[in-house]
Amino acid sequence: MRVAIVGGGIGGLTAAFALQRAGVETTVFEQTPQLLPVGASLQLGPNATRLLADIGLLEQLRAVASRPDAVDLLRWDDGSVLLHAEHGDAAESHFGTPQLDFYRPDLHRALVDSLPPGVLELGARVTGAEQSGDRVTVALEDGRRETFDAVVAADGIRSPLRQLLVGAEEPTFSGTVVYRGVVPRAEAEDLHRDRTNRYWIGPYRHGVSYWIAGGALLALNLGVQRADWSEESWTREVPAAEADAYLEGWDDALRERVRRCGTVLRGGVFVRRAIPHWSFGRITLLGDAAHAMEPFQAQGAAQAVEDAYVLARCVAKAADDVEEAFRRYEQIRLDRAAELQAQARGAGDEFFLEDGPEQIARDERFRRLAESQPFGTRQLVWEHDVRAALS
């Protein structure tokens, strides 16, 4: 059994690790010729980290991450606390594994390093995949054609393979632009003295700040609705002043974090519509290629990890019938991912409310939430254990 994975991002690399571990020979084709430290921060909730623990990846990932002690949701103009949730040891023992916060290049590098040599091919851009009988032939830009038993399209939000399988449909602009930055510890320590993740919520803006990279960097993300349109990008660098200009009247603690970034990455948030199938015979979709979502539940990467775990388990169980394995994978994952896409959109709408009756009702909900959900607004998402569907 030989499987090709197209795309060596977070989902593709995790799938490669899980498949290799299940005894499936895997090749990852990644278009990037060189591993450069691109991107900023990214979170993995316990729903993902418990799967990473299960496949033996948690400890090396924890070594490059940060674990928060608490989460605070804050009012936009004065930083007053709307919801406080403890994390740390209490959360880790409740969920079984921690939430981990990463500098994306560190997470990516740790996943690359976890693979045996030769699995990941860099500079390998896939241009097509063709099924014939019980084989799939992958075409590469350099002219090579390689044949496999199955192909996993983990080629991200723009997924060329999704376009081939589902039709030429571009991702949709969500209406939000995100600015992402980091500040080295020495320049941020006075701003953020504890390990509480802070989320400012208010009219059409959403600021987030937390430690990553084992506390070496402070991450700053600012979501802006009604901003000037921007393209989907992880490399477009702009002065932090451009982001700060959207924060007139906002808490200065957030504004100062933005300013200290100096420069930030600007990217429009694009999404994929939920589709009725991910699996097409011996080719299946995984991660953003299947279900790119908004970032307001911090589940984009975590859902790719859930995909990777389930995919490997299904393939291991039905190795002699890969089409059946892909159907089962889709059946287990499709509704959960679509639900998270909808929840992420809903969380954004709730965070971005203007002051008024809806905002007052929301803040009241937050005040009461501690009684039923001591670990905050994402507790139910994190409690979900995808392994239950596999037994």
Ligand SMILES: Cc1cc2nc3c(=O)[nH]c(=O)nc-3n(C[C@H](O)[C@H](O)[C@H](O)COP(=O)(O)OP(=O)(O)OC[C@H]3O[C@@H](n4cnc5c(N)ncnc54)[C@H](O)[C@@H]3O)c2cc1C
């Ligand atoms: C460079 C980069 C930086 C990012 N930075 C952040 C960040 O700071 N914060 C955040 O929340 N999210 C970030 N993301 C997105 C985040 O990683 C994903 O939303 C999430 O992890 C889901 O992962 P994925 O594997 O589905 O997609 P991705 O992680 O986006 O990976 C897709 C991979 O497929 C490769 N690929 C695409 N087309 C082809 C092809 N034709 N042939 C071969 N390879 C192909 C891409 O180069 C990419 O490596 C970033 C993505 C990328 C690619």
